[in-house]
Amino acid sequence: MALLRQVYNLMFKRSSTFALSIILGAVLFERVFDQAGDAVFERINQGKLWKHIKHNYEKSEEE
Structure with missing residues (x-):
């Protein structure tokens, strides 16, 4: 009860x-x-988002 009284006095009194x-x-x-x-979306779409596949389409510095 003491914890509830402290919470009441700190947050709900005013x-x-x-x-x-x-x-x-x-x-x-x-x-x-x-x-x-966002975490669920990225987990479901792992390997389909641009940040996961952009290395397949970007040209390297050597070319």
């Missing part, structure tokens, strides 16, 4: 800190969700 915690939580969630989505 409206301003409650709103700030919601905004920061939303921004953090968006960043994590975006990075996870």
